[in-house]
């Protein structure tokens with residue numbers, strides 16, 4: 458809708474709709490907003506059709522591949538090594554954008570001109586688009602915050618108060634930075650719109666599916682029941698599992714992610730997860 462409002466010709470494809478081949482004909486930009494589970498499959502479908510070498514891929518998916526722990530843009534780049542890939546991520550609750558409320562986002566790529574082209578396509582008086590040269594950091598910000606958003610939903614569901622929520626979100630950001638640094642992303646990126654910005658949006662809005670998952674679990678619902686009643690994808694559930702796998706391999710301390718993981722596995726109750734976090738060894742805030 459944002460691109461169409463800027464006068465661009467837009468074609469939409471979904472599994473339920475038109476033929477993918479017709480949609481891909483002569484395109485300049487391909488934007489994927491498939492949920493993580495379908496990215497590999499759709500990328501290989503797209504690979505079977507001829508594309509101009511100038512075609513830019515934009516990925517908006519916030520997730521991690523369970524088999525490889527790759528990010529969505531890494532999958533697109535592997536399948537299309539000669540094309541520019543741009544990550545689009547930010548505090549972008551889609552219902553608010555649909556209502557034409559103002560929002561901002563980030564487009565990031567290793568190829569600055571590709572990010573600038575995408576910036577122009579989507580920028581308007583109601584959607585402010587920034588470029589960024591750290592696609593991995595931008596993508597990980599949007600992906601990792603989903604796990605913290607589940608924890609924030611639990612925090613609100615248990616009515617733990619504003620101090621607890623501030624502590625959780627702040628330490629959640631520290632955890633995101635730690636994971637991101639280990640992966641090779643830049644620290645500053647996590648303090649921008651795609652990191653802190655998206656963290657604030659999703660940890661404070663009932664419009665966030667990930668927040669909803671945590672909130673319902675705190676209310677005593679099972680994960681199966683919660684996911685069955687959820688409209689759309691809560692990527693944090695899969696992300697948390699993949700992240701635990703990677704954190705163990707790389708020995709990255711991820712206390713919040715670990716408690717969200719145990720909660721999702723049904724190994725602890727929300728109250729037990731909270732107690733585990735509060736009673737960890739005392740330590741300095743930062744290791745300068």
Ligand SMILES: NC(=O)C1=CN([C@@H]2O[C@H](COP(=O)(O)OP(=O)(O)OC[C@H]3O[C@@H](n4cnc5c(N)ncnc54)[C@H](O)[C@@H]3O)[C@@H](O)[C@H]2O)C=CC1
Pocket residue numbers: 471472490491492493494495496498499516517518519520545546547548549550551599688689690692
């Ligand atoms: N970049 C950003 O700022 C934002 C990104 N997102 C992310 O975008 C992604 C999609 O989010 P929503 O549209 O809200 O989720 P949704 O669950 O409403 O839509 C996901 C779509 O992917 C489709 N899909 C899944 N597997 C597929 C396959 N194998 N082939 C074709 N289609 C397949 C589903 O049918 C569904 O239509 C998620 O990763 C979400 O985290 C969400 C909000 C903002």
Ligand SMILES: O=C(CO)COP(=O)(O)O
Pocket residue numbers: 519547548549550551599603606655658659664665666667668690691692
């Ligand atoms: O990423 C989002 C907003 O930026 C959407 O959050 P949810 O996937 O939790 O709904």
